[in-house]
Amino acid sequence: MSEAIPARAPMRQPIFPKRFFMHDLLKFEKLVFACERLAERNPRAYRIRVFLLATLGFAFIASILLLSAGAGLLLFYDAFAHNHLPVIKFALFPTVIAWLLCRSLLVRIEPPQGFEITRESAPRFFSRIDEARAKLMASPIHRVVVDVGSFNVGVMQVPSFGVFGRPRNHLVIGLPFLEAVTPEELDFVLGHELGHLSGKQTRFRNWIYRIRQAWPRILEALSGGGNFMSGVFTRFLNWYAPYFNAYSFVLARANEYDADRAGAAVVGAAVGAHALLASDVFHDHLQNEFWPALFREAGADSEPPSDSFTRSLLALRRISPAEIEASMRRVLARRTSLADTHPCVADRLQALGETPRPPALLQRSAGELLLGELRESLVAEANSKWSSAIREQWSLARERHQKLAERVSEYSGSVDALDESGLLDYAALIEEAEGREQARPLVEAALSRQPDHAPSLFMRGRLRLADGDHDGVLDIERAMELSPDAREPGARILASYFLDRRDIERGLRYVETVQEADQRRSAAEAERSNVLPTDDFIDHGLGAAELERLRATLADLPVASVWLVGRRLKLSPGLANYVAVVAYARSLRPTQDQLNAILNAMPEDGFKIVTIADPKGAVTRKIAAMEGALVYGKARDFRSWSDIVRDEAANWSRRAFGSVRQHPAKAAGALAAVLLLAGYAQFRHDPRARFAYATLLIDLGAAGAAEAQLNILLGDDGGLDDNRFPDMESRARLTFAELLVSRSRDREAWAIAVPACRWRMPDALKARREALGFCSRH
Numbered sequence: 001m002s003e004a005i006p007a008r009a010p011m012r013q014p015i016f017p018k019r020f021f022m023h024d025l026l027k028f029e030k031l032v033f034a035c036e037r038l039a040e041r042n043p044r045a046y047r048i049r050v051f052l053l054a055t056l057g058f059a060f061i062a063s064i065l066l067l068s069a070g071a072g073l074l075l076f077y078d079a080f081a082h083n084h085l086p087v088i089k090f091a092l093f094p095t096v097i098a099w100l101l102c103r104s105l106l107v108r109i110e111p112p113q114g115f116e117i118t119r120e121s122a123p124r125f126f127s128r129i130d131e132a133r134a135k136l137m138a139s140p141i142h143r144v145v146v147d148v149g150s151f152n153v154g155v156m157q158v159p160s161f162g163v164f165g166r167p168r169n170h171l172v173i174g175l176p177f178l179e180a181v182t183p184e185e186l187d188f189v190l191g192h193e194l195g196h197l198s199g200k201q202t203r204f205r206n207w208i209y210r211i212r213q214a215w216p217r218i219l220e221a222l223s224g225g226g227n228f229m230s231g232v233f234t235r236f237l238n239w240y241a242p243y244f245n246a247y248s249f250v251l252a253r254a255n256e257y258d259a260d261r262a263g264a265a266v267v268g269a270a271v272g273a274h275a276l277l278a279s280d281v282f283h284d285h286l287q288n289e290f291w292p293a294l295f296r297e298a299g300a301d302s303e304p305p306s307d308s309f310t311r312s313l314l315a316l317r318r319i320s321p322a323e324i325e326a327s328m329r330r331v332l333a334r335r336t337s338l339a340d341t342h343p344c345v346a347d348r349l350q351a352l353g354e355t356p357r358p359p360a361l362l363q364r365s366a367g368e369l370l371l372g373e374l375r376e377s378l379v380a381e382a383n384s385k386w387s388s389a390i391r392e393q394w395s396l397a398r399e400r401h402q403k404l405a406e407r408v409s410e411y412s413g414s415v416d417a418l419d420e421s422g423l424l425d426y427a428a429l430i431e432e433a434e435g436r437e438q439a440r441p442l443v444e445a446a447l448s449r450q451p452d453h454a455p456s457l458f459m460r461g462r463l464r465l466a467d468g469d470h471d472g473v474l475d476i477e478r479a480m481e482l483s484p485d486a487r488e489p490g491a492r493i494l495a496s497y498f499l500d501r502r503d504i505e506r507g508l509r510y511v512e513t514v515q516e517a518d519q520r521r522s523a524a525e526a527e528r529s530n531v532l533p534t535d536d537f538i539d540h541g542l543g544a545a546e547l548e549r550l551r552a553t554l555a556d557l558p559v560a561s562v563w564l565v566g567r568r569l570k571l572s573p574g575l576a577n578y579v580a581v582v583a584y585a586r587s588l589r590p591t592q593d594q595l596n597a598i599l600n601a602m603p604e605d606g607f608k609i610v611t612i613a614d615p616k617g618a619v620t621r622k623i624a625a626m627e628g629a630l631v632y633g634k635a636r637d638f639r640s641w642s643d644i645v646r647d648e649a650a651n652w653s654r655r656a657f658g659s660v661r662q663h664p665a666k667a668a669g670a671l672a673a674v675l676l677l678a679g680y681a682q683f684r685h686d687p688r689a690r691f692a693y694a695t696l697l698i699d700l701g702a703a704g705a706a707e708a709q710l711n712i713l714l715g716d717d718g719g720l721d722d723n724r725f726p727d728m729e730s731r732a733r734l735t736f737a738e739l740l741v742s743r744s745r746d747r748e749a750w751a752i753a754v755p756a757c758r759w760r761m762p763d764a765l766k767a768r769r770e771a772l773g774f775c776s777r778h
Helices: 022-041 043-081 085-105 122-135 183-195 205-222 228-267 270-299 307-317 321-333 345-354 366-370 374-388 391-411 420-434 436-449 455-464 471-482 485-498 504-529 542-555 591-599 620-622 641-657 664-673 674-685 687-699 702-714 726-741 746-756 764-771
Strands: 115-117 145-146 153-161 164-174 536-538 559-568 577-584 607-612 630-633
Touching: 022 043, 022 228, 043 228, 085 726, 115 321, 115 374, 122 228, 122 366, 122 391, 122 702, 145 436, 145 607, 153 183, 183 228, 183 270, 183 366, 183 504, 183 764, 205 228, 228 270, 228 345, 228 542, 270 307, 270 321, 270 391, 307 374, 321 536, 321 630, 366 374, 391 420, 391 726, 420 436, 420 455, 455 471, 455 485, 471 485, 485 504, 504 607, 542 559, 542 591, 542 630, 559 620, 577 620, 591 607, 687 702, 726 746, 746 764
Parallel strands: 145 164, 577 607
Antiparallel strands: 115 145, 153 164, 536 559, 559 577, 559 630
């Protein structure tokens, strides 16, 4: 939904590099478990390893900085002390590296934003902080900020000098959170956050906690520059981050338990357990009940309510026991995950030695008691920001609900006559319009008629998982067995479900299914979007009326000729695909509006591509040569003279001697027919003619003779050193490499193709180069 809607985002997540893929999670989990066992068996050895890893990252940065700065200073000294001025250019490189590194590390880190409160404006709030600090001997809080859009509390340390220096401690507390807990429960939360800053019995853990907080900022500063140093640190991060994260993860999670015990030391374990469960239950109720119900009002009201925040406060005070029980079931069903160092609520309650009890309804919130006169202005600001933030979503929800109302009205009075698919469609509409509970009976009715109806099983499983019911897994797995269409969406839901519950091994099975589907989709999209000479072009199949409409549009545009063909797609066989090649008059550059006009005039169904004619491009030549492809303007022959000679000679030889494969004895006659072209290539030293001769020999099956001609062409006397023939050497090398590959001489082919790996060449030649695959290995 909106950014102003209260969200409980984890504030202390693992540090993963950008290239940390899903299949690495199992390895990461095993490493975390190994660290847990090491910490239990030999705590001292475990702490030493964590300390060494924590310092390794800073040692890496310091070593690069000292080496580059030292090398630059030595080279400058040598240049000026011994009058070796040319050495200056070598001194610039390490100096620039040191400068880039210092600039990245000295980047200013912005403090958290929000409504800042002071001792003068909220004395009761600060007195609670002082009492908790005194009990825990914690570091001071330098600044307190109230965020009207966050259902969370956290301490953020902002260094005073770049990413280093003495940090200032900023306490960020969400106004929705303040209004959802009692003053005593807030004391526990304050004790928890101050426990991260306390030096009492947990000094080493808190140091690691601060290191984990600092590294994301350092890595963002070092990796976001887009320069040479960004690449160096990215490669280091890909190796370092998973190991440091796994080794420090155990301490970080233990630090959360320590922080809970610090909070319990302030107000007691019973209050702490109530605070943990109540905050999560109320947040779950807002996300799953309040916001969907509020947005359903968009069907009747054109404007979002101006008091949405106030309504959320009333909803927390009017929550029914049944709703509390449903939210508790979802909250307690969550399991501790590797995605966050915070344990799940059930584990935190167990660590405190408390059993879960339903939270009582709020009578007076911490915000009402501690904010004083500020509360009224903060609530007004929250109402204003929430209303502005959800305005766009409200408009979309209004349009959606109006369409839903029309569709729901179509089913009124005829529900009993619906079949299984009709009931399921109606259930989907009711779910979106009124909620899950109202849709569930319709899904059950559909399954009572046909127990193996895959779409109904899938929807029931999805609804069950949304309510924390594990039986939903069985429904979705059964739907995936019955219907191939359910496999990808089912795998996405189950992968998220199991990974959230730390069942990595089972979740990764579904992750692989999702990744395979994504790869197939990406490959199909690449096939649709790229037009290659090797594509299977076919007749466009348009009727006279469609062609006339297209020609009427083209008549108003400055185009000389247009060719239109269809295309068979291997990865999307059922999708119609059209390719139009447009030759503009007088070499004009087309505008986007003109290209859009051509696209709109093409058939409405299917995927459409418009490309500009390239006289040297293989795609243009192939399409322009197809019979029936020209739909507008005059025909043009885009072939070069050497291509024309080659094609005509090949056609003549086939007509004269038939198929070489069927009549190998006639191959000698075919070769004799091109002796005139061979003599021209030999005595005129024209590389184009020699290349045409070589390709003709390949077409006729004379691979040995073709290899000899290509060797001459790529030699010193081949004439390719003349700039009059751009791309000729690229074509010759790729053709030669393809010939050698067909003869199982890959090593020689690699030596021929590698020099062309970094050359600029047309897209058609690039496609041939990539198809060989030598450059990726080079």
